[in-house]
Amino acid sequence: MKNEKVILAYSGGLDTSVILKWLKNEYNFDVIAVCVDVGQEEDLTLVKNKALSTGAHKAYIVDVKEEFVTDYIFPTLKAGAIYEDDYLLGTSFARPLIAKKLVEIAEKEEAIAIAHGATGKGNDQVRFEATIKALNPHLKIIAPWREWNLKSREDCIDYALKHNIPVPVTKKDIYSRDRNIWHLSHEGGNLENPWNEHDENIYQICVKPQDAPDKPTYIEIEFEKGVPISIDGKKYSPVDLIYKLNDIGGVNGIGIIDIIENRLVGMKSRGVYETPGGTILYEAHKALEKLVLDRPTLSFKKIVAEKYAQLVYDGLWFTPLKEALDKFIDSTQQVVTGTVKLKLYKGTCKAMGTKSPYSLYNEDFVTFGEDNVYNQKDAEGFINLFTLSIKIRSLMNYKKENFKKEKQII
Template identity: 80%
Template sequence: MMEKQKVVLAYSGGLDTSVILKWLEENYGYEVIAVCVDVGQEEDLIAVQKKALSTGAAKAYVVDVKEEFITNYIFPTLKAGAVYEDDYLLGTSFARPLIAKKLVEIAEQEGAVAIAHGATGKGNDQVRFEASIKALNPYLKIIAPWRIWNLKSREDCIDYAIKHNIPIPVTKKDPYSRDRNIWHLSHEGGNLENPWNEHDSNIYMMSVPPEKAPDTPAYVEIEFEKGIPVAVNGIKYNPVNMLYSLNKIGGTHGVGIIDIVENRLVGMKSRGVYETPGGTILFEAHKALEKLTLDRATMSFKKIVAEKYAQLVYDGLWFTPLKEALDQFVDSTQEYVTGKVKLKLYKGTCTAVATASPYSLYNEEFVTFGEDHVYNQKDAEGFINLFALPITIRSLMQHENMNHENMNKVQKEKKAI
């Protein structure tokens, strides 16, 4: 009897991957190796592992990558200031290449011939997973059941699960699709698919509704070293505990909740509600510190880089030469992004109220309205003359041409008389 070929399944224990595990066995005859990558989804992953085995998996891995996720994926994106379409802090996006990396590593370790995932044929995650897998090991086959099976909806999956006695965490009354990690929680589907429907705050799991947040504002102080957060309120944390702490603080005050319609890579728009409490605090703090420590030209160009960086991350192009090159630029800009930022949290808002840095480019002697010894106001006249020279020359030419035209007009009128 021939030995069964192996497939590694990106397994979460949710509806889709629970159904896919059984479907792979039925339709391919593969030996399924379930891999649950722990990026901080706040679930009982031992129970998820047991569920995979009881559903038919030959092996089930749980891989804790929370610190690697924060250090090698979240912090580089934070330093870049990358925000997709001005709102989305890329919570799902930058988790996917790391998950794909772990799937490839285990596939190679186990001698698997394929990797399967539960991303739909309409979404971004299929691209993120598969582009990353192809970049890391193009010899692995990729199976995307949502693109080939006969199940057409989440309701069909629920029926399939019931038929095969697969325990599932959703019902037809709770059709939301959620993705959670230590950085954020996303909600999609259900009544959110109609953009005219106001979302129900009961869906929140990391945050309180802003209107129910405390009536007294809270202050939080973030310390950075070369663009990387290292302390909260004077206490040094490792990356994982820091983010857990900030999530709790931000969630208590309703910080980081957005409801957006975004442009998916595949060409359609989608609507989602995202909770990113700790991440929002870090982004606002980092942005404020850069305003204190970066010069105008660098800040201006970095905004262009940030937009491109966000697009690369959103599109699943993490393991690319351009992404690596942009990281080199970003790292060079962060050399002096060191200091402290104090933020005020109040009913959903997060505002930087104070900044300090040993590399601050703000100098009271330079900007004071009083007498100083570093700036001669008379020098401003020459600066303005040179700065405005192009528009001055343009205006002179326009006046000269206008005078010339008026003279020609007068001469023509004289001839006519």
Template identity: 75%
Template sequence: MKKEKVVLAYSGGLDTSVILTWLKETYGVEVIAVCVNVGQEEDYDEVKKKALATGATSAYVVDVVEEFITDYVFPTLKASAVYEDDYLLGTSFARPLIAKKLVEIAEKEGAVGIAHGATGKGNDQVRFEATIKALNPHLKIIAPWRIWDLKSREDCIEYAKKHNIPIAVTKEKIYSRDQNIWHISHEGGNLEDPWNEHDESIYMMSVSPKNAPDMPEFVEIEFEKGIPVKVNGEEYNPVEMVNLLNKLAGKNGVGTIDIIENRLVGMKSRGIYETPGGTILFKAHNSLEKLTLDRDTLSFKKTVAQKYAQLVYDGLWYTPLREALSKFVDSTQECVTGKVKMKLYKGNCTAVATDSPFSLYNEEFVTFGEDDVYNQKDAEGFINLFALPLTIRAIMNEKKAKKEQDTI
């Protein structure tokens, strides 16, 4: 009788290597290992070889780095979506894309389900499974960390030794990390006590600001309809651009944050996030929007950005609301075209100059000198009408006070 197939989101690390063997032993299935390349630094040939050596029937390595940037990063950038004012969503918007590829391969292979290595305490389980349910609700989902008897990394190491699973990890490993082209996160270890200052030696994409160059570096970003297209006047494809900005920002100590965040599952967690190039792009984009968007649109867009960030963080990428908000965002970006000069200096990233053919700033109108558009005498009538509710309230308070005085 032909065995059923299960697709496994596979990284080659300890957890997914153990899960691969566990799936075969527990369910008697064929395991299709799928490693989705979103820009993490891996030897993908070795990952594929390891999956097959561990017992996978077949193994895929899927390169989606450019799709990740164009279809997930840039829409979120245009939305100015930042979770809880700090987090640029590096892990969050990679998960829906990874899950999408898992579904596509499951359908191609005729698999009955998808397995993942996300724990029962984190956000990723929701992001993976919500996407799978949105794209193919008929696929079964297997989340070993929620059902097996292994309770820790130490248990996984013992399981791997017992089953001769090749691993390159020890019990002394400190941090849990997630990396893609946009960022890297560090969690666990001594970071679990929020009173502990994090050790700057953990940085992998950037340097400590104190070790950054003593002279500032300037970089010019050019946007077309909210999308970055040039750096210092030279056009780059999305992957090249993000890689270049990661290097520029990283060597200047830009883009590292240490935050406490609210997980979707109800607990707080602490993480160190390095997002060097992304920090430049977000700050440059925000600066250009201030030049090209009117006050009401910019104000309402901030409300949209907050909701957009929450949807992305919660794994709700493939939802009607997120899609509708993206359409609104796209309409606001029609005039977000222009250049921004950014100053990078010892961890700081500051917009120092902006220019756009759609700029709403006009020196002739804001000057203290005379102009043909604005008559300063008109301000008196405007202020009278603008402050009319305050005037009426003051008059009513006077009448109330007089009435109370008369009754004494």
């Protein structure tokens, strides 16, 4: 009999390297390792070879960077979605895409299950499994961290040493990291005590803000219907545009945050994130929307953005609500076309100017000088109507107070 096949979401890191060997030892599966390239800046040929040398039956490298940027990053950017006011969702929206590719290969290989290395304490287990259930509910799911007797990353290191598995971490460098074209996250180690100041030497994309150039950097980003298309007048492909902004932002120390976040499973966690290009794009997109969207639309879109961020964070990418919100967001983005000028300086990123053919800013109306388009006398009637309910309430209170005084006198 042939061994049954299982697809493993494989990164070549500590957890998935150990899981590959564990699946073979415990279940005698033919393990098909799948490394999805979302821009993690690694030599994925080495990752593939490592999977095969560790015992994988087959190994895939799937380049999805273009799809990641256009179908996951840009829709979230257009939504303005930020989880709990800080997190730009770098890991969150990569997981549904990775899981989608795992399902596709599982169907191609006629595998019975998909295995992942997400822990039973984290969000990623939900993100992977929600996507798998949405796209193919017949596939089984194996989550070793919910099954095996290994209790910590230190245990995993010991298991790797015992089975001659090369791993990229040591007990001294115990950080758990996730990197893609959008961001790099750091968790674990001394970050698990929220009182500890994080070590700035952990940065891998950004320079320390205090070491950034002493002279500000100015850049201009052009958007078309909410999507960034050029930097300083030069058009870039979606992938190259993100890489370029990462370089510019990283040199200027842009996009470093140290946050406590609420995980979906109910606990709080701490992470240090580097998102230089993403931080620049969010600042630019926000500034352009303020120029072209009317007040009610912009106000309601902020409510949508909060809900959108929660859906993405919780792994609910392939859901009816998410699809419906995308349609609303896309309708708002029809006028988000224009150029934003930004100033980058030692970790700060600020919009310094905006222009758009759809601008709702009209100098003829707002000028403090003489104009021929606005009759200031009109404001009196507007204020009278706008404040009518306030005035009526005040009159009623005034009558009540006078009535009380009259009774006291009697």
